[in-house]
Amino acid sequence: MMNKDKQISSVAIKQVSLLAIILILTGLICFNLSLFIPSVLGAITIYVVCRKYNFYLQEEKKWKPWLSSLVLMLASLIILILPVYFIADLLIQKLGNAQAYMEKFNVFLEKIHTYIYSKTDFDILSKENMDKLKSNVGQFSTKAVSGTFNTLTVIMSMYFILYFMLERPRFFERIIASSAPLKRANVALIGEKMRKLIIANAIGIPVVAMGQGLVALVGYFIFGAPSPVLLFALTAAASMIPVVGAAIVYVPICIFMIAEGNTGQGIGLAAYCIVIVGLTDNLLRFTLLKKLEDIHPLNTVFGIIMGMNLFGFMGLIFGPILISLTLLLIQVYRNEFSEESTPDLKLPDSDDETDNKIDIIV
Template identity: 85%
Template sequence: MNKDQQISSVKIKQVSLLAIILVLTALICFNLALFIPSVLGAITIYVVCRKYNFYLQEEKKWKPWASSLVLMLASLIILILPIYFIGDLLIDKLGNAQAYMTKFNVFLEKIHSYIYSKIGFDILSKENMVKLRSSVGQFSTKALSGTFNTLTVVLSMYFILYFMLEKPRLFEKILSSSAPLKRANVSLIGEKLRKLIMANAIGIPVVAMGQGLVALIGYFIFGAPSPVLLFALTAAASMVPVVGAAIVYIPVCIFMIAEGDTGHGLGLAAYCLIIVGLTDNLLRFTLLKKLEDIHPLNTVFGIIMGMSLFGFMGLIFGPILISFTLLLIQVYRNEFSDEDTPPDLHLPDKDDELEEKINLIV
């Protein structure tokens, strides 16, 4: 073998050290898998509260412990309790899995029979009906079982969060110095991650709660069955792009019509299509567009993965993980490509922000 073809000792050491780091990281993650949602949650809330934490500690000269506790309490009331309320409501209503599946089967059969009698189209064959029931049962059981661990996740999350908020400069210094990346890419990850977290932790829950509350009014007005349960299901379904809340209220409307309550069923359908749909568009095109434009597929696959891994907390963590993985792929290309920073990956500077504000005004 020629000297030119020999692997340098530096590369051997580099690969060996990287392998050791990966093995140790995998070992740590495997044994502390229970706390992964807690770490993700702590990082999420830290990013949301970061600006206010620096303001209280550095400008208002608050004690670190005081600002940390105040922000933790505020995040608990504003961010965690609404999500926990929806999850707890679904657990309470759907806690008896066998009774729930019996009602769901009756509900599904009623819709199927009505559509078949009206248009003669077998929308779901018997085999597909069985598969759908089985899939819904397995998914709901897995999601609910994951949610039972929510209290443990929240307690450990706030334990971790306290130490992040108490010494934020030290925490960020450790993260930035530990990242084996160029400084520009570290800044890129920080900026993009902040936008992703704000969009998922603030934007998506606000849209979900907004649609759920507006739909709840319609459920009460038109006498839908179990309106409070439908509120929780609508809020959860509204987080799914494209189909959104329609996956809940359209079957409910068909069910009401099939039960003979045609007037209320059609009224609820019109209300949801117009009012709830308008609420969805209004919130998405105002709030979410200002935060970060997340591709719908990221949200869909993120929610599926997140619900399976983390229960209802995965509604937020799942899309963040998918988006962050794609961001790391972009950073990898930027870090090791021969080109300079690609145009779509550059960090916004003051001129960019000024130009963006001018465009918004125009």
């Protein structure tokens, strides 16, 4: 006869059944609305960045909720979205004419290949490798053009969701906090940590990319690089890629300039990029990003790889956030269910401060 202490209680069975139903329904919703996941993530990101300004306008300045929401949405569009969209649109315009672009790109590759082979006898770009590279670049340019409509759809959906978040922020945050099946201290821990991560990724990464792109643009003009504005956009986008970064753009350009006979300008641009652009990257990363939130480099590397596969270009921001959130939830699980329940992040001491922290959305 089974011991009663070892029998599963009816309450536990009900809990597990209800949890299974919730997970299945959540999975169905996410699967069928996967197109809008980047819109939701983008809306949450902008909400966190604008949160304190929204409360200031609504609660201290007594602005109408709809007016405060529209003003902050317009400000975020001008400051955050348009610079990124400008770079993406510039790339699409330049790469949009696939045939003309591929002709120039083929000449560019042939120049680099011929120069390297003549100097080193090393066939770095064999015919097979060059065909693969040309094919991949052609596919990328086609995807860039076809992705324009999807990007506009994501942005429109994102602002539609964001409006309802900003209009009634206390109500929105109360729903999020009350829905989390966690202790209040752990809700506060997640809220505070995610606020820092989102601001670091939403502000830090684009600022580093734009800063590095602008500094490189000066060098492209000084040393007479071809299509400096296009190279600026490519450098800004490439600076977000882990490990190689902007070097994936300026190294081939320097070799191409030397191969065309502009040896002094090519070497000068290489020195400028290695020293000045590299110094700008390190300076911004070790000051701005560390001040916002000290994110481990491996989080960024794996987050960007995963984010690009899931969300495309927007995954550069959302990927590292999701990796950091996963690690944070592991820490919260330990705090929630183990005897050692002291979070690593310092939490508020008073009840009033804790209530305020719980308002922070994840």
